[in-house]
Amino acid sequence: MSQFISVFDMLKIGVGPSSSHTLGPWRAAQSFIQKIQSEGLFDQIDTVKIDLYGSLSLTGKGHATDVAVLLGLSGEDPELIDVRLINQIIQEIENSESINLDNSKKVSFQKSHLVFNREFLPFHANGITFRGYNKGQEISTETFYSIGGGFVVQESESLKKESLEKKNFPFPIEKAKQLEDYCESTGKAISEIVWQNELELRSEHDIDQDIRRIWETMLECMYIGCHTEGKLPGGLNVKRRAYDTHRKLIKDSVYQNQSEWITAIRSTEVKFREILKWVSCFALAVNEVNASLGRVVTAPTNGSAGVIPAVLMYYLVIEDHNAGFEEIKKFLLVAGEIGSIFKKNATISAAMGGCQAEIGVSSAMAAGALTELLGGTPAQVLVAAEIAMEHHLGLTCDPIGGLVQVPCIERNSMGAIKAINAAELALETNPEDSLVPLDSVIDTMWETAKDMNKNYKETSEGGLAVTVGLADC
Template sequence: MEYISVFDMLKIGIGPSSSHTLGPWRAAESWIKELKEAALFDAVTSIKVDLFGSLSLTGKGHATDLAVLLGLYGADPETIPTERIPEIVKLIDGQQILPFNQEKSVPFLPSRDIIFNTNFLPFHPNGITFHAIVDHKIHSSTFYSIGGGFVVKEHETHADTDHPIRIFPFPINKATDLLNFCETEQKKISEIVLLNETLLRFPEEIDAELRRIWKTMLECMYLGCHTTGFLPGGLNVRRRAYDIHQKLKGDLPYDSPEDWLQKIRKTEVKFRQIFKWVSCFALAVNEVNASLGRVVTAPTNGSAGVIPAVLMYYMVIENHKADFKHIKRFLLVAGEIGSIFKKGATISAAMGGCQAEIGVSSAMAAGALTELYGGTPEQVMVAAEIAMEHHLGMTCDPIGGLVQVPCIERNSMGAIKAINAAELAMETNPKDVKVPLDKVISTMWETAKDMNSKYKETSEGGLAVGVNLADC
C-alpha cells in the first residue's frame, strides 16, 4: 500500500465536492500534463469532455462542469480568488473560446462540449474522459475521481499520491499496525505520524503546511459566520450560521479571525451555548463549501465542517491555552485515521454513501480530540470506532444533487458525535471493547458494497426523491 500523507487527506480546494468538483478539476490538470509530456498540447484544435455515472447524475448540483472548465483554464483551486470564478466562466461561455491552460485559445462552448452521460464506467462511479483533436486524430484519456480530491487512472496501481515509493519507518495499513508501533516505540500516535511525514518534508515545511491548513479552516469558519443570505443552486437554502453566530457572540469587538477566536473564549459556556457553537462552526464551513468557497477537504468537501468544528471546540471551550502544538497533533492524528479508512474502505460517497464522508470525518475528529484530551493510543482508536459505528449505513441522498440538504446539517451532527465519542472513549478501558477499529472499517466497506447504488451520490433515492424539488 502506498503511503498516504496527512496532506493528502487534508487538501485545500474549492467546494462544493471533493469528488465531483476538486477531483475533476485535478483530472483536467493531469490531462494537460499528459498532453504536454506527449508533445501534443500545442497542436490541440478542439476539446470535448464526457462525464459518467455519478459525476453526470449530480454533476450540475456539484458544479462539476465549472470545475472541469476551470481546470482546463489552468486555474489553481488552492489559490484562485473565489470571486473571480463567475467572471471566468461567463467570459468563456460568452466568447465560446477557452484559454487552454491560459496558453492558447481553443473553441469551446461548455454547454455543448461538456457532455453528461448517465451510464457508469465499470472501474468507478466517477468517470471523466477528455478528448482532444490533434492533427485530425482524437486523443482520449479517462480519469476517475475516487473521493477526497484523489484522481486515478484505471491502469495505475500507485496513482493516489505523487509520493515516490520509499521505505517509511512505520508502514501503516491498519489500526493495529499503528497501535503496535505506538507500543514498541512508546510514542503517541501524532509522534509516529510525524516521523513518517519527515520522510517527505522537512519539519519546517510540515509546520508551515499545517499552519496553512488551519488558517484556511479558521478563515472558512469566520467567513461562514459572517455571511448571510441564501445559498446558490435553486433550493433557496437560507444560511443559518450567521444568525446563530449573531445570537452567540454578544457585543465583543474583534477585527480578524484570530482575534475572533480569542473573543469567543470569553463567551458564555453553558451546555446549550457549547452545543450551538459547535453546530455553528460546522454549518459555517459547509455553507461556504456549498457556495463554491475555499475549504479544506477533511477528508472530503461534503464533510469539511466536522474537523474544524471539533478542533475549534477544543481551542475555544476545552483549552484556552491551546496553540499550534495542539493544532499540529490534532491534524496529524486526524489525517492518519483518515488514511487508514481510505486504505481499508473508501472515502467516496459515490462508492460508500455518506458513511464514507461524514462517518470518516467524525471518526478522524473523535480520535484526534481524544489524543488532545490525553487519551492513550488505544483510546484514540476506540473513539474513532465509536464515531464510525454510529454512522454505518448512512446514505448519500442530496436533494437536487446539491451539497446542501441534508449534507450541511450532517456536518453539525458528525461534529457532535465526534465529541461524544471522544468523551466515551476517555471513560472506556480498551480491553473491554468488543468492536476494534479495523473491524468497523471492514464492516463499513462490506456495507458500502451491499448498498444500493441509488443511495450512493446519484440523487436517485432517499431524500433526493422523497422530497419534491418544486416544493423547495
C-alpha cells in the same frame, strides 16, 4: 510494502462544493493538460470535448463539476484561484465559445462539448473522459476517475506512487492495529508516529508551514461563514444559518480579526446548550462556504469539510484556552492518519460508499484526534474513531437537487457532535473491554458500502433527493 498516504493528501485545500465532484474533476483537467503536453499534442489540439459518467453526471450540475472542469482546463488552480473571479471566467468561456487552454492557447469549446452521460463506467462511479481534436480528428483520449477526497487516478495507475515506494518510512501503516502496536512498542503518541513518517517527505519547517496553511484556511472558512448572511446558490434557496446563530452567541463582543474572534468566543457562556450551538455553528459555517464555491479543506472530503474544523475549534475555545499551534498540529496529524487508514481499507467516496464514507470518516477522524488532545491513550484514540464510525454505518448520500446543501450541511453538525461524544465515551473506556476494533468497523463499512443500493450513493436518485422534490423547497 504498505502504501503511504500523507496527512496532506487527506487534508487538501480546494474549492467547494465537492472533493470528488469538483476538486477531483478539476485535478483531472489539469492532469489531461499535463498529458497532452508531455505527449507533444498540446500545440496540435484545437478543440476539447468532455464526457462525464455515472455519479459525476447525475449530480454534476449541483456539484459544479462542469465549472470545475472548465477552470482546470483554463489553467486555474483550486488552491490559488480568486474565487470571486470564477463566474467571470466561466462567462467568458461561454461568450467566446473557447477556452484559454492552460491560460496560454485558445481552443474551441461550446456547451455541447461537455456531455452528462447517465451510464456508469466499470472501474469507478466517477468517470470523466477528455478528448482532444485537430481539424475534426480525435488525437487524444484520456479517462480519469475521481475516487474521493480530490484523489484522481487512471485505470492503469495505482495509488502507490513509485517515489513513495522507495521511501523507507519508519512506521509503515496499513491497519489500525499496526499503528497501535507501534505506539505500544515505542511509547510514542499517534501524532508522534505520524510526524516521523511525514519527515520522510518534508522537513520540519515545511510540515509546520503546510499545517499552518491548512488550519488558517479552516479558520478563515469558519470566520467567513459566520459573518455571511443570505441564501446559498443553486436554486433550493437554502438560508444561511451560521450567521444568525453566531450573532446570537457572540452577542456584543468586539473583535477585529480571526485571532481576536477566538478570544471573544472564549469569553462567552459555556453552558451545555451554548456549546452545542457553537459546535454546530462552526460546522454549518464551513459547509455554507463550501456550498457557495468557497475555499475549504477536504477533511477528508468537501462534503464533510466542517466536522474536523468544528471539533478542533471546540477544543481551542472550550476545552483549552491556552492551546495553540502544537495542539492544532497534533490534532491534524492524528486526524489525517485515521482518515488514511479508512481510505486504504475502504473508501472516502460517497459515490462508492454513501455518506458513511464522508461524514462517518470525518467524524471518526475528529473523534480520534480530540481524544489524543484530551489525554487519551493511543488505544483510546482508536476506540473513539471506532465509536464515531460505528454510529454512522449505513448513512446514505441523497442530496436534494444534487446540491451539497440538504441534508449535507446539517450532517456536518451532527458528525461533529458525535465525534465529541465518541471521544468522551472512549476516555471512559478500557480498550481491553472494547468488543469492536477499528479495523473491524472499517471492514464493516466497506461491506455495507458494497451492499448499498446505488441510488443512495451520490446519485440523487434515492432517499430525500426523491421524496423531497424541488417544488417542495
